[in-house]
Amino acid sequence: MDLLQYVNILPKDRNKLNWAEANGLWAIARNKLIGLSTLEVYIDQAQDKELKMLVELGTTKNAVPHIKMIVKLLHEEGLDVPSMLGRSSLENIGKNTGEKNFFKDHEIAVSLREVIRLSLFITFRAIESAVRSDVMDLAFKVFRDDFIGFRQLIDLQTRKNWLMSSPGVGTQNINARERLNWGEACGLWSIARDKLIKLNLYEIYLSQVVDAELKKALESAAKKTVIPHIKKINLMLHEEEFEIPSMFGRTSLDLNVRDTGDLYFLKDYDIAVNMREHLRTVLFLDFEAIMDSVRSDAMDLLWDIFSEDLQGLRDIIEIQKKKNWLLSPPAVGPEHKAQR
Known part of the structure; x- marks a missing residue:
């Protein structure tokens, strides 16, 4: 049943x-x-x-x-x-x-x-x-x-x-600049790792998506936020002489749509609701990193990432509304209204 x-x-x-x-x-x-x-x-x-x-x-x-x-x-x-x-x-x-x-x-x-x-x-x-x-x-x-x-x-x-704030990572002074603290370094690293994982998923989604508007949103998310954010974070970590997240077997950060065959095993609705959850996850990681950040350049980068990820969430919500794919809690009913 x-x-x-x-x-x-x-x-x-x-x-x-x-x-x-x-x-x-x-x-x-x-x-x-x-x-x-x-x-x-x-x-x-x-x-x-x-x-x-x-x-x-x-x-x-x-x-x-x-x-x-x-x-x-x-x-x-x-x-x-x-x-x-x-x-x-x-x-x-x-x-x-x-x-x-x-x-x-x-x-x-x-x-x-x-x-x-x-x-x-x-x-x-x-x-x-x-x-x-x-x-x-x-x-x-x-x-x-x-x-x-x-x-x-x-x-x-x-x-x-x-x-x-938490101690700086390492003891050496990079170009006479204050080191990233533990929270900043871990926050940036975690965002880059999450976006690398999501990039793999987006490449699979792009091979399965049928709806043109949703496909455009996926491509835009990958090319304008996910990949640039990974590159910017990796550059900052590299300048601090820190390790960057593993590429998970990838040879580049280019967008490569996967060949998943002729069978469409994911519906557009499935892709849209999952994409929203992916964005909610990374927004939480963005937020956590911001809360631990004190260095101006790290905070600037994290704010830009957060703002762009939030716009991506808003874009996917608008598509869900338009296509009747929106999963959200029920509307507040008459029983929840204030008594006058």
Whole structure:
């Protein structure tokens, strides 16, 4: 018996938020509302002028506007929003912690980095599960804003000698440049390895795909992201005198469509849904590497890779929508609506 014939795996109304999207947005707003009280303490306690300004801007220009944008979208969908946790509004930000300075500036800086890391992780989860364009746009805006603040904080920590990161790999100094730390080196290596593995799969998919639009997306992903990303990462690792991932028997990074014979054993639908999962996997690896990165050139490279992989995910989601191939959680139904 084919049990799948009794299961409606596609949401009936793709214009509604699905469960993952609603939960992702709600979690971002909740996290930022909870974090406001901590940020208010940091603002009042910070003595260093640059640090105080960074926390103030992160609060008033990022956290508060992000909460408002998400709450507005959830209200428009008729959904519950996170509790304000006793706040009467989001307009009066600030706390009086007294005259005693019980937080040192370096303690605030290292704690704030962890606060932003958690916020970025929660927002990343919302991005990789989103299918509606406006939700993806909003989640990516929040992520990008927080990432800019994350980089500014790391720059401040570096200049003030407050930076806590994993040790550099090796002891020699390459061209008087700071070595990649363990997290950066491992993150870059893992992305290159994953993309090498995916390249083999894409070459098989290209031999099986029938739909012209999906074929174009596969070719574009391989030629414009997968292969260039491997080359750029391998170049950085080579310049650092590190080993690069094994080529798995490949003699080059050229795209070579495999000869799989005359039998089409993969349907276009199978290829599309698997391609989306491949992109979600590499986005997670991109994100992990970014979170451990402190060196500007490594962070620049990783941000470019992440942004291009995310665009690839968005492209495949649009194809899935158009072809009715989209597998996503059910839409939020009337029973999940806020009670008015």
